[in-house]
Amino acid sequence: MTFIQTSPVSHAQHHAHPVMGSLNGMEIALEFDSPQIQQAYAALAGIAEFSAFTRFGIKGAGAAEWLQAKGISLPSAANSWLMQDSTLVLRLGNSEYLLEDQFIAGHASALAQDSAPVGAKLYPVARSDAALVLSGQHALAILAEACALDIAAELAQPQRLLMTQVAGISVTVLKQTLNGESVYRLWCDGTYGAYLWHELSTMAQEFGGGPVGLSFYFK
Amino acid sequence: MPLRLLKYALSRKHPAPRFFRDCTEPKKSYDAVIIGGGGHGLAAAYYLAKDHGITNVAVLEKGYIGGGNTGRNTTIVRSNYLTPEGVNFYDASVKIYEGLSEELDINLFYSTRGHFTLAHTESALRTMRWRAEVNKHVGVDSYVVGPDDISRACPQLDISCSGKAPILGALYHGPGSIARHDAVAWGYARGADSMGVEIFQNTEVTGLDIQSGKIKGVHTSRGYIATNKVLSAVAGFTPRITNMAGVDTPIVIHPLQACVSEPMKPWLDTILVSGSLHVYVSQSSRGELVMGSSLDPYEVHSTRSSLDFVEGLTSHMLDMFPFLSNVKIVRQWAGMADMTPDFSPIMGTTPVEGFYLDAGWGTWGFKATPISGKTMAATMANDKAPELIQPFRLSRFEDYDLTGEKGAASVGH
């Protein structure tokens, strides 16, 4: 029996009546508005949901070795990230890793479909993150209200990621160039997804921006 | 207008005498020494003299009288606690307060406004019922009311709290009052002084003289003072004094902050407390909103203010009173709260003979000022704590016999 998964954020999006579609078996908002408007939102202050990407999480003193054995190259420093093929590899703190395939299946899917990892000091981390993208000229201004850190300075160093608080909840943040635009990627516990989406999209709208569907980035 | 005021005002020269002498030269010894010139210490001195005829007493205050938590609290007086021990104790305090302006002949502006402890959740409401039942049992006027009753008493309150935390009910406590905190200290100081007690300001205790388990005297910035009865009534400074005495206690110091708005025409006639939103607020006779919140989350021995406190408090104030957006906060401040594991005070004797402790008041020492003074005076006079404060003895922790106020863990002001 096949089934469709719901995104952790969808509840907060219904009122905007997005065009939904399925990616990796998850129902996700593809379009909130006409391409022109989405373009405008994205340029000013756009917020999009990437939760449907496949993720694989693992932690423990043995995680790095195990992943490398699987041919995954890992960020050398704690709290940094790299892109291998089409997979985002996040090193969360010292010994926890999160792999996320971007748009197309990659290492995360492969590892997820593998048999459960076995090895010493090796602990799989089940994930169901809400994954958001904040874009546009006002993205920093929104983060300046929602986050106490000097995001621009903290993320000036390429490949760095932050585990901090945004709008009062724990969030992992990094800066990335997507389709030539530099955007902010945010991950939080899925159960906070609807809340975070609501607050950030409210702020985005105050800047003349708004929600942007996944298809806008699917190029 | 009362005649005495007219007389007082019309007389050319200012007739009012000093409230208390300006003592600077301590004697070699006293029958009793009280460390701490706040409400509690001064009240203890007053009742030592008045109830027990012990007048050869020195009160040592490192700063100025009433300059500690006496002058930093939000002046709420109530007795609707959770345990019979707590209710009885605070009720005795309220009863003294009601006649205290007359007794001390100073207007304490003891103003009975009614006190609502708001419940935003079922579990909070359950705790309110628990308190109400215990209060009823002990004979204290306190009962659970519904949202309509709250609206009637405070029509400006948004019962839905901007939809963030709708109010389900409240514990109403008719006798809940506010008072002029400074005046309480001044009144007791004058009363004690008039019976011979000597009050030394700017006098810091630097050490305790303890020999074979007995207190012999205190070292101060004004020299050594011999005595065999010492009371420590220093709230946030308690650990520093008990350290000198080598007495271990569970007390940990957390700052408690408060702030006050600009004056506006009085509109808030009741005292409101919201546990879930961490707000307590009343409007003073000057027209200022006096607001407080929960304790700072970590130990600091200072009275610095923090921005996050006032940000959180004001945000919750707006949930309750959305129209206050442009009303201004004039001043914020902090006190050092001496917290205990069971949210109850520590009163009575200690392992050191002649060294008595009046501490652990956390956030609610002001409302206990008269009764703690009275009972600690009795404790010092008889070297035995009266029944009323037995539940608060220091040894209860060693005995695993805590007082249950923590059962109602939430903002308790």
Place this chain on the structure above:
Amino acid sequence: MSKRLPPRAGEWLKRDKPISFYFEGQKYQAYEGDTISSALWAAGEQVLGRSFKYHRPRGVLSLANHDVNVMLADGTDTNMRGDVLPVQDGMQLTVVNTDGGVKKDKKRFIDAISSLLPVGFYYKAFHTPRSLFPFWENIIRKSAGLGVVNFNYPRELKRKLHTHCDLLIIGAGPTGLTAALMAAPHGVNILVVDENAQAGGSLSYDNGGSDEAAKRLAELLSELGKYPNVTIRTGAYAAGYYTDHLIPIVETTGITKVRAKAVIVASGAFEQPPVFRNNDLPGVMLATAAQRLLARYAAKPCENAVVFAANKQGYRAAMDLLDAGVSVKAIVDLRADGEPCSLVAAVKSRGVNIYNGSCVYEVLPAANKFGVKGVVICSYDEASAKPLLHDRFTLECDGVIMSAGWAPAAALLYQAGTGMRYEKSAEQFVPAKLPVGMFAAGKVNGIFDLAQRLQDGARAASEALTYLGKQVPSVTVDREYIGSPSHPYPMVEHPEGKNFVDFDEDISIKDFVHAAQEGFDNIELMKRFTTVGMGPSQGKHSNMNAIRILARIRQLPVERIGTTTARPFFHPTPIGHLAGRGLHPHRLTSLHGWHEAHGAEFTDVGVWKRPAWYRRAGLEKQQAIYEEALAVRKAAGMIDVGTLGRLEVRGPDAAEFLERFYTGTFKSQKIGRTRYALLLDEAGVMVDDGIACRIAEDYFYITASTTNAAAVYREMQRWLQIWQLDVGLVNVTGAYGGINLAGPAARGILSKLTVRPLDDASLPFGAVCDTEIAGVPTRLIRVGFVSDLAFEMHVPAGSAQHVWNALLEHGAAEGLRPFGTDTQRLLRLEMGNHLIGQDTDGLTQPFEAGSEGAIQFDKPFFIGQRSLQIIARKPLNKRLVPFTLSQGYQGETINECNLVIGADGNIKGRITSIAFSPSAGCHIGFAYVDPANTDEGAAFNIRTDSGSLVMARVAATPFVQLQSEA
């Protein structure tokens, strides 16, 4: 009559933008750039407000953003500050706290009887007899306060932003701007803030008869314009200093929380009024106020001025007045030796008489005290601070310009913990020991001469840069005074008083004398007794004089008196600004949307929103809950348990870890089985409970209560660090959804969705397995919390909706319906399961709750074990028992927390849970009772709300028949 001057260089007015507004019902003309006060003054209006206590007419005092006697209302807002707020076209303004308007204020009589209301009078009256106090209090409360709050004022959203900079400079006067200019080339990012509408500080008004200041300002601004790393924000005040250089900058649009690496405080000084009779009348103002009026707003302070000076500023103001065409009748200089600087010759040359060693003894009021008619001048003996009346004479004038000294605007320095000392040569408190990373320069640092202030700005900049690790040469400043900027005691006594020190609170010299006589003779007590400095201006114009007066009374040097602590905020700051957006983070399960769409009534459980019950057409809440409960007993029900804490404990030492953490045994636990897990704190108090599922030898899957999950996981992490066991912890709470399917039909429904055999043999009570439900990988647990036939399904959060729908689809026919937490409470009660947090409180230990069974004492260690060993030897004073009321009880409703009363009339315990159970057909519950009275069938009394006693009996659990026995 208009006091507006023709256009002047550097004025802040936009002459091309005329506007009109209403004040107390009368129409006035103004220009954009005017404040309300400047517009009214320019229009010839002198009475701008009434004082708080005596309702005396007040006009312009300082024009330095703390003239709180001018408070206005516009029908929407109140307590609006006339000297700060820009006037806007069409404004309809009235003065607050008057009875009949600012001119006809009926309360002005209070001024006449002010002698009846001496300082502290309210401590001395109204309290006897006690019975009358409420009457007096009512009157006092009516007269309290300023403006009337508008209960319909909209909740405004003010954004609060965080920003970070290397160097924050507070004050855009000559000192601050120079500091910025010196620091700018060194590649640090600099933020300069100033509370005024435009940058420049004294350069924008203090001309002293020359155009040097204006030129200097133009230079500085154009130079600074070249640096992109320098931002200047005006109309922005620094509200306070907080730990680690956090400084909120307040603007009308909102607050910016600035985190600075280094801070230069160049906030200047507040001019302080000399104290003499009627120094508060409209038309009497500070020299810098007059200069601000002239330079910024092109308005004359008056036509014929008398300048009362005790420093150079008075003479500079005199020059500016003369240049503006104001006739200066005289300069009255308090100092016997007069002013040493060259301006003396300049003013003399323009025909101004100077009276040295003299004072303004009193100001003669015009009709209604609405203005100045003249002044009485006489000699003054500085040593004794006494006016010498023998030579007094009267001089006609319509304005008095006063200038006697300054107080540093040092609030932020104090808040940051700066040690201050009294600089005798300047007669001012100045910073002695600054906190790391804080620097002070200019007037706040006791330096007044313009050239020296510029040097001092450069000096502070070089010190700040050095602190920031830059290599810069050090700068030295020559701090010397040609005549002290402040007079040590600019007070003129008067038998009739009304010589005001604090204009907010109407406090005059005699009030301090009286306070001291009554023993309030240290600055803090005096502040509290007299309320000096407690008004909205927080003592900006009064604290320094209060200190000088107290010093004189006690015959101590000023430094021995010290200062009162300056608390935030620097200016009164709006609640809406501080509150900002007001976020309330909350968690939702992936089924939330479905619950909402199907009539769920939500309740807050910790940070979660959970369905309490589901609305049903035509059913009251209680009825709906009964139906949900009956469905579970008779058919099947399901509840969203996605909020449960889910924690994974993995590794070789997993069982060992759990045996130390929880009270039970886990090493012997079989794979595929669950065990109850009870957590205590070190005092032996019950903290949380859940179940531990053993998935593999080295893999446990633990549930924790919704509200405690985060804390339990935190404690696990902490103890793991201490114990250093070979274990890994993963918090998967949010990763999984959870559904609990319960009731006789549960097995049947579930079997349609899985191939996994569910019979008691293959999946007995307490078993756990990983399988597939409706195609979804599921962790399936046979639990018994709400029914002895119940299945808990833990699935990936995103799949929960699919499983939920599938269950409904296949269960509808069997009578399956969802239930909420209220129903769950009833169901678990029927099963005889107590709930930590409801049936226990913050101090309950296992012996009281009857949870001994969950405790394995013969283990080397578990958290709380040692305390329990001590507690076990002590007599128990209450114990939790299940109870029932008599069948068919129809009496008064018994509520949770009704008390259990013993024969002796004392409290023995309380009801912690009670409900009518439709299945058991009677009231059931849990209660704490006398430990000696806990046998099944034992009776005890419950006191109802009304006080009557109802008998209950200890019962056996479960209260309902089990499915297995059915």
Place this chain on the structure above:
Amino acid sequence: MKLLTCPVNGTRPLSEFVFGGELRAMPDPAAVSDSAWAAYVYNRIGAPGLKKEWWYHSPSGTWFVAERNTLTDQVARTYLYGQEAQA
């Protein structure tokens, strides 16, 4: 707001942290007397001074030790539990 430095994640405002109380050595439960145990459970070194404390960085789930002066609120240093030497 006060700043605190997590050994792994760096300097953050206090709102990202949970205070875990004083870092105290547990006496041997088997050897210790009842009253000494009760003292361990309830009593604290209340007097101000430099103390070792537990702090938890919530966003990353990191417990660490801070040496903080409870009088001045100045943090001398922070390090992961058991890594005092390397700090």
